[in-house]
Amino acid sequence: MGILERFGERTIAFLEYLGGMTALIGESVRSLVHAQIRYAETFLQAYELGIGSLLIVLLTSLFTGMVISLESAQQAVQFGIGSLVGGAVTYTSVRELGPMLTAVVVAGRVGSAIAAEIGSMVVTEQIDALRSMGLSPVRFLVVPRLLALAIMLPLLTVFADIISILGGMWIAQAYAHINPASFISSARQAVGFEDVVKGLLKALIFACIIAFVGCYQGLSTRGGAAGVGRATTSAVVISIILIFGTNFVMSYLLFGGH
Amino acid sequence: MEPTIYASLDDVTLSFGEHVILKNCSLKIVRGAITCIVGLSGAGKSTILRLLDGLIEPSSGHVYVDGHDLCHTPERDLVELRQKTSLAFQFAALLDSLTIGENVGLPLREHTALPDEKIRHIVDDALESVGLRHIYDSLPNELSGGMLKRAGFARAIVTRPELVLYDEPTTGLDPIVTNLITDTIVRLREKLGGTAVVISHDLHSIFRMADYVAMLFEGAIIAYGPREEIRTSTNPFVQQFLTGSEVGPIPV
Structure with missing residues (x-):
């Protein structure tokens, strides 16, 4: 196959992906606008996807906060600005690492689970069965997962921010003898309520990315068990790339040069 | 009286890329009858059911x-x-995530x-008509292949549809369960009074339940008629298929 042919094939595949994803988003929005929501399923998904991810998110955030504090405290103490460590840890956690790392962890755990579950339903004809019964797989499967993630990811991000700051504060005190009052004072000066809201807005967008990519990869599964494996891997890879890219764009738009 | 047609395929061609599944395929499904579609594995029989289901x-x-023309319908x-x-x-x-009753x-x-009690009553009735009333709270992974198939039948008939499509209902089952399922299909048709299309390889079952038989070969219907007409057909393709001979026009 020639280079031109391969390029053409990839372009068509990309456009098909874009078209399919747009249709999925459109139908999901239509279901939400018409309030076609399965509340019990949404609650169940929120519990399974959100609460199930809490421990891993807390652990990741705790160690991240600790390592930021360790690195910044070392430098700050050397230059006599140890009182700024609280600001550095909080600023980084709330605006960038909190939302992004939580999203990456959830993409790995939940995005893959969504793709695998829906992909298995495709290969065992359960999705065809839903359509055959006149039920929309989008309303039945995608909307509850989208809503569950849209509620739970910002909540998880709040917990991630708090535990990251607490971990940072602990290391700052233990390693650089920066007292907690000084740490908190610095944190309050560095970060405002607006920063927290913008961080949570990021989390909301990341939730949509994880839900839509996971569901789309699952729904477009082809080729049995191997296909489910491919869908799962693709869901994680695509979600993470999109999360990083979107994080940059959103940071630029929300925080600009500030 | 001339039988009335409930569903039909009219000169249907279906292909995925260069792979042609059905080629100028036409088929009529008689209202109130059981039509069985036979053919080699991979001939496109299940595809016909998916076309009829939209x-x-x-x-x-x-x-x-x-x-109603299902084509180009949103x-x-x-x-x-x-x-x-x-x-x-x-x-x-x-x-998988729902019990048999919920499914x-x-x-x-x-x-x-409908209120929950009424739904429960209808579901119990549907499960009873396939001989499975006792499994309302079981999960699909707790059932045998034959029970799963019958639970699938119960779901298919619970809304009392006018047309029920059965995709290989007896494949992979032992002769006793095969007979049970064949009887169930006939009984359900009599109870519902609707139309049924059955895909099967099991000739014994087919000639027990079919009113009409169609044979699919290389993407087209090559023989169609009442059960006895097909059983006594002199069409060499039909004869080879019915006798299971390796010698004949169907390449092995």
Whole structure:
């Protein structure tokens, strides 16, 4: 196959992906606008996807906060600005690492689970069965997962921010003898309520990315068990790339040069 | 009296890329009758059921169900048309996360405003008609293949559809369960008074339940008629298929 042919094939595949994803988003929005929501399923998904991810998110955030504090405290103490460590840890956690790392962890755990579950339903004809019964797989499967993630990811991000700051504060005190009052004072000066809201807005967008990519990869599964494996891997890879890219764009738009 | 036609495929061609599944295929499904479609594995028999259920669209030609052309009909409008049709999948395709009772009652819960007690009563009735009343609270992974298939039948008939499509209902089952399922299909047709299309390789079952038999070969219907007409057909393709001979026009 020639280079031109391969390029053409990839372009068509990309456009098909874009078209399919747009249709999925459109139908999901239509279901939400018409309030076609399965509340019990949404609650169940929120519990399974959100609460199930809490421990891993807390652990990741705790160690991240600790390592930021360790690195910044070392430098700050050397230059006599140890009182700024609280600001550095909080600023980084709330605006960038909190939302992004939580999203990456959830993409790995939940995005893959969504793709695998829906992909298995495709290969065992359960999705065809839903359509055959006149039920929309989008309303039945995608909307509850989208809503569950849209509620739970910002909540998880709040917990991630708090535990990251607490971990940072602990290391700052233990390693650089920066007292907690000084740490908190610095944190309050560095970060405002607006920063927290913008961080949570990021989390909301990341939730949509994880839900839509996971569901789309699952729904477009082809080729049995191997296909489910491919869908799962693709869901994680695509979600993470999109999360990083979107994080940059959103940071630029929300925080600009500030 | 001339039999009336409930559904039909009119000059249907279906291909995926260069792979042609059906080629100028035409078939009529008689109202109130059981039509069995036979043919080699991979001949496209299940595809015909998916076309009749509106799950896939042909590349060209038309698919009619109860006078409605399913082709180029938006998915939204197909939802209403699918209330008249039901597909019993080869491996049942019950939702793993729901109990058998919840699976069978799903179309009623989603499409009607019936109270829970009434739905429970209808579901119990549907399960009883396939001999499975005692498994309401079981999960699909707790059932045998034959029980799963019958639970799939119960889900397919719970809304009392006008057309029930059975995809290989007896494949992979022992002779006793095969007979049980064949009897169930005949009994359900008599109870519901509707139309049925059955895909099967099991000749014994086919000649027990079919009113009409169609044979699919290389993407087209090559023989169609009442059961006895097909059984005594002199068509060499039909004869080879019915006798299972390796010698004949069908390449092995």
